[in-house]
Every structure is written in structure tokens, then in C-alpha cells.
Amino acid sequence: MTWEAVSRAGVWPPYLFPSPGGVWQALVYGFQDRSFLFGMGASISRILIGYSISLTLGGALGLAASRFKFVEDTVGSLVLRFQVLPSICWLPLAILWFGLNMTAIQFVVVMGALPSIVIATDNGIRNIAPVYVKAAHTMGVRGVDLYRRVILPAALPSIVTGMKMGWAFAWRSLMAGELIFVSSGLGYLLTMGRELNDMAQVVAVMLVIVTVGIVFDKFFSLFEKRLRLKWGTVAGV
Amino acid sequence: MTHLSIQNVTKEFETRQGKLVALAETSVEIRAGEFVCFVGPSGCGKTTLLNLIAGLEKPTTGRLLKDGGEIHEPGSDRVVIFQETALFPWLNVIQNVEFGLVARMEAGKRRHIARTFLNLVHLRRFENSYIHELSGGMKSRVALARALALNPSILLMDEPFAALDAQTRGILHEELQDICSQTRQTVLFVTHNVREAVRLADRVLIFTARPGRIKAEIPIEKSRPRDLVDPDWPVPYIRQIERELREEIEKVLREEVDRDWTLKKTDILRPAGIDLGSGI
Numbered sequence: 001m002t003w004e005a006v007s008r009a010g011v012w013p014p015y016l017f018p019s020p021g022g023v024w025q026a027l028v029y030g031f032q033d034r035s036f037l038f039g040m041g042a043s044i045s046r047i048l049i050g051y052s053i054s055l056t057l058g059g060a061l062g063l064a065a066s067r068f069k070f071v072e073d074t075v076g077s078l079v080l081r082f083q084v085l086p087s088i089c090w091l092p093l094a095i096l097w098f099g100l101n102m103t104a105i106q107f108v109v110v111m112g113a114l115p116s117i118v119i120a121t122d123n124g125i126r127n128i129a130p131v132y133v134k135a136a137h138t139m140g141v142r143g144v145d146l147y148r149r150v151i152l153p154a155a156l157p158s159i160v161t162g163m164k165m166g167w168a169f170a171w172r173s174l175m176a177g178e179l180i181f182v183s184s185g186l187g188y189l190l191t192m193g194r195e196l197n198d199m200a201q202v203v204a205v206m207l208v209i210v211t212v213g214i215v216f217d218k219f220f221s222l223f224e225k226r227l228r229l230k231w232g233t234v235a236g237v
Numbered sequence: 238m239t240h241l242s243i244q245n246v247t248k249e250f251e252t253r254q255g256k257l258v259a260l261a262e263t264s265v266e267i268r269a270g271e272f273v274c275f276v277g278p279s280g281c282g283k284t285t286l287l288n289l290i291a292g293l294e295k296p297t298t299g300r301l302l303k304d305g306g307e308i309h310e311p312g313s314d315r316v317v318i319f320q321e322t323a324l325f326p327w328l329n330v331i332q333n334v335e336f337g338l339v340a341r342m343e344a345g346k347r348r349h350i351a352r353t354f355l356n357l358v359h360l361r362r363f364e365n366s367y368i369h370e371l372s373g374g375m376k377s378r379v380a381l382a383r384a385l386a387l388n389p390s391i392l393l394m395d396e397p398f399a400a401l402d403a404q405t406r407g408i409l410h411e412e413l414q415d416i417c418s419q420t421r422q423t424v425l426f427v428t429h430n431v432r433e434a435v436r437l438a439d440r441v442l443i444f445t446a447r448p449g450r451i452k453a454e455i456p457i458e459k460s461r462p463r464d465l466v467d468p469d470w471p472v473p474y475i476r477q478i479e480r481e482l483r484e485e486i487e488k489v490l491r492e493e494v495d496r497d498w499t500l501k502k503t504d505i506l507r508p509a510g511i512d513l514g515s516g517i
Contacts, residue, residue: 129321129323131319131321131323132323132325134293134317134319134323135317135319135323135325136336137292137293137311138291138292138293138311138312138313138315138316138317138393139313139316139336139337139383139387140311140312140313140337140340140387141336141337141340145340149336149339150325153325153327153328154325154327156327227327230326230327230367231326231327231367231369232326232367232368232369232370233369
């Protein structure tokens with residue numbers, strides 16, 4: 001309401017301050033000519049690839065760090081330090097390494113999600129109640145079976161929290177990467193809107209980005225909630 | 238026939254204060270079908286001995302033999318029930334009971350066995366519940382079913398009922414006795430509750446304060462079932478054990494508090510007989 005009122009008051013021209021109706025129209029057009037759909041498709045497929053790489057690599061590194069002291073001391077502490085570096089700062093390095101292509105963007109996405117996943121996996125496994133492992137041992141379960149049936153399920157709540165954080169970082173990294181280096185995707189649509197001075201499209205694309213982010217976040221939250229219900233770690237079950 | 242033979246076993250731990258002797262040279266023979274309780278002051282090495290038998294820890298010196306074979310590692314022939322129950326919260330009740338059977342047999346067969354043992358502890362109705370939905374006593378029952386389902390030749394229990402209220406504990410004592418006399422299960426049971434030990438055991442081993450060793454061995458010659466028709470039968474045993482224990486508890490206190498402090502007669506160890514039958 002305030003938004004509509006301010007835009008109608010005409011303080012700023014519409015190309016700087018679009019009306020809700022204008023944004024809605026931009027949304028409708030965007031989905032009608034499918035440019036938003038293609039943008040979403042491109043961005044989502046990119047993040048799925050990058051995030052899968054992060055999960056595999058991060059899970060493996062976290063597992064190794066929790067198991068071997070020297071991995072913890074080397075990779076573990078390195079990851080902890082690089083966690084404070086916004087992952088888009090990897091882009092210049094990635095462009096020099098891989099050239100100005102998708103691999104560079106993927107690299108940034110992977111670097112965005114990796115630290116939280118490594119740290120969560122490592123900590124999750126380290127903080128398991130030792131009695132679970134003892135109980136499994138005394139029931140004759142060891143080795144790979146011990147990891148599959150006890151250590152990973154016991155660490156899962158912590159790992160899922162890390163996965164959720166990793167996802168948020170990956171999504172931000174991807175958007176930043178698409179803004180700077182454009183070919184397709186939602187970040188590219190944002191840049192297009194800016195170049196065409198089409199503020200309604202810019203805001204519309206921002207809404208799409210937020211919505212996609214929320215949808216995936218909801219998915220992780222649902223997963224987390226199911227775990228909590230099972231474990232009984234949430235009040236009012 | 239000797240079932241478990243503990244021969245000159247010691248256990249030392251490295252700590253920041255130097256070497257700590259948790260268990261001084263100890264030898265015990267356990268017969269098949271026996272119910273043996275370990276009692277002693279805290280830190281007397283009774284849990285250490287249990288862990289050694291379980292294979293969760295290795296002795297510093299000495300040997301542990303089960304049916305003639307040396308114990309090297311944990312195995313499902315010597316299942317431990319922990320005070321914390323250690324049930325897995327990511328599995329439901331019946332999946333917990335099946336846990337140790339998974340690698341051994343196919344799904345239908347292990348479900349059948351798990352149900353049999355859930356029946357035994359009267360929790361068949363709760364097979365699909367999650368662990369956090371159960372009371373303390375129910376968790377103890379599930380832990381018992383999970384251990385018994387593996388058909389262990391020795392059941393090791395480390396203060397399994399210490400966290401329960403007296404009524405629940407009393408009920409579980411009765412059921413544990415029923416199950417054990419039916420199956421002739423060998424049980425080693427760690428507790429600091431003298432009444433519990435007397436009620437359950439064929440033989441009570443009393444441990445000294447650190448460094449732990451076996452100070453006395455008291456056979457409980459009371460036929461089973463040991464119901465509460467004559468509620469005073471444990472009294473002489475409890476008196477005898479508490480007399481032995483008293484000295485050890487004073488030793489621990491002297492190390493933990495000021496040297497000139499002594500235990501008054503009425504402190505901590507009440508004369509046996511008072512509130513008897515309320516908890517056991």
C-alpha cells in the first residue's frame with residue numbers, strides 16, 4: 001500500500017521507482033516469454049551441479065578431518081580461515097585458472113558452500129555421544145557398517161544444518177557470479193534489467209531470486225524438522 | 238565349569254597427573270549361568286573391569302579368557318547395557334532391537350526375533366515408537382531386549398537402573414530375575430546400590446577404593462524366586478557388605494576432603510533395615 005502510494009506520488013520517476021503493478025506486469029511478461037523460466041532453469045541447474053560437488057567434496061573432507069588428525073590440522077584449519085572470505089572473492093582467481101567460462105562460476109559456488117559443509121560434518125562426527133559408538137561395538141558392529149549405521153545417522157542433525165547454510169552461501173555466490181560474468185541465469189536477467197533501465201524487471205527478478213531461495217530453504221527446514229521430531233529435540237512434539 | 242576367567246589383570250591409565258592405577262591385580266572366575274554383582278565406592282575400577290571383559294578396553298597386564306579363548310575386542314557374545322541405555326534416537330523401538338541382528342540374518346527373521354524379545358519385556362505395543370517418546374523404565378526395557386536379542390553368552394550391565402525411580406527399579410529387578418532364571422543367562426552387574434546387589438546376585442564382589450581390587454566375595458544363598466514375602470532376608474547380607482564398604486568409602490573421603498574429617502556413624506550409610514523393601 002505504502003509502496004503503491006509512494007510510486008503514485010511521483011517523487012521519483014517510474015524507471016527508478018516502479019509501481020507494484022509495473023513489477024507484477026514485468027513478472028507476468030517474464031514468465032510469458034519464458035525468459036524468467038529459462039533464467040531460473042539455468043541458475044537452478046548450475047547451483048544443483050555446484051552444490052552436489054560441494055556436498056561430495058565437503059562430506060569427504062569433513063569425514064577425513066574427523067577421522068585423521070593431520071587432515072584436521074591442515075585442511076580443517078585452512079577451511080576455517082577461508083570461511084570468512086566471501087566466496088565471490090575467488091572469482092578473479094577462478095577466471096585466471098579456468099578462463100572466463102562456466103567452470104569459473106561453478107568454482108565460486110563450490111567454494112561458497114564448501115566450508116560450512118566441511119565444518120558441520122567434521123564437528124557433527126566429533127560431537128557424537130561416545131556411548132553410541134561403544135554400544136555399536138559391543139553389538140559387534142564396526143568398520144564401514146559403523147559409519148553407515150551409527151556415526152553418520154548420529155551426526156546427521158548437525159550435517160543437515162551445515163548443508164542448509166552451505167546452500168544459502170552457494171545461492172548467494174551464484175547470483176554474485178552471474179551478475180559479474182553474464183551469459184544466462186537470474187543474475188544475468190538482473191544485469192539486463194539494469195542495462196535496459198527497466199527497474200520493474202530488476203525488482204521482479206529480485207523477487208524470483210528470493211522466492212527460489214525460500215523454496216529451497218523450506219525444503220531443508222522440513223528435513224531438519226523431521227529429524228528433530230524423530231530425535232525428540234523439539235518442544236511440543 | 239569356568240565360563241569367564243580373569244587372570245592377574247591390571248589396568249592403568251595415563252593422566253595429566255601421571256599414571257593412574259584403575260584396577261590393581263585382579264583374578265576372578267565366573268561360572269556359566271551365574272549372576273555376579275560388582276559393588277564398590279566410585280572410582281574403584283568396577284566399570285573398568287566390565288569394559289575389559291566387554292573388550293572395549295585392553296588390560297595393561299594379565300589375561301581375560303572366555304570359554305578358554307582370549308578376549309581381544311568387543312563382540313556380541315558380551316553385550317553391554319549402559320546406564321544411559323545408548324538407544325539410537327534415529328531408529329524406532331523395533332529397529333533398535335534389531336540393530337545387532339542386521340548383518341546376521343534376513344529382515345523377516347530378525348523382525349520375528351525382535352518381536353519375541355519385545356514381548357518378553359512387554360513393549361510389543363510400542364514397537365513403532367521413537368526413543369524419546371518412552372519413559373526411563375521403558376528405555377531400560379528396550380535396552381534389555383536389544384541386548385538379549387543377540388543371545389549373548391555374558392550380559393554386562395553397567396549401573397543400568399541407576400537413573401530410575403525406586404518403584405520402576407523394583408519392577409525391573411523382578412523381571413530381570415525372571416528372565417535370567419528362565420534362560421540361565423550369565424550376568425555381570427555393576428552397581429553402587431547394595432540392596433540391588435543383594436537382591437539380584439548369586440555372588441557379590443566388593444571392590445576396594447583406588448587402586449581397585451576385589452576385597453571380599455559374598456555369596457548370596459537365597460533361593461529364587463526371591464519375593465518379598467519375607468522382606469527382611471537381605472538385611473544380614475546388606476549389613477555385612479556395608480561393613481566392608483564403609484572402610485573403603487572412608488578411604489575415598491579422606492582423599493577427596495580434608496584429612497581430619499571423619500565419617501559420623503549416622504552419615505551416608507544408614508543402618509540396614511531402615512526403609513527396607515521400599516526400594517528393592
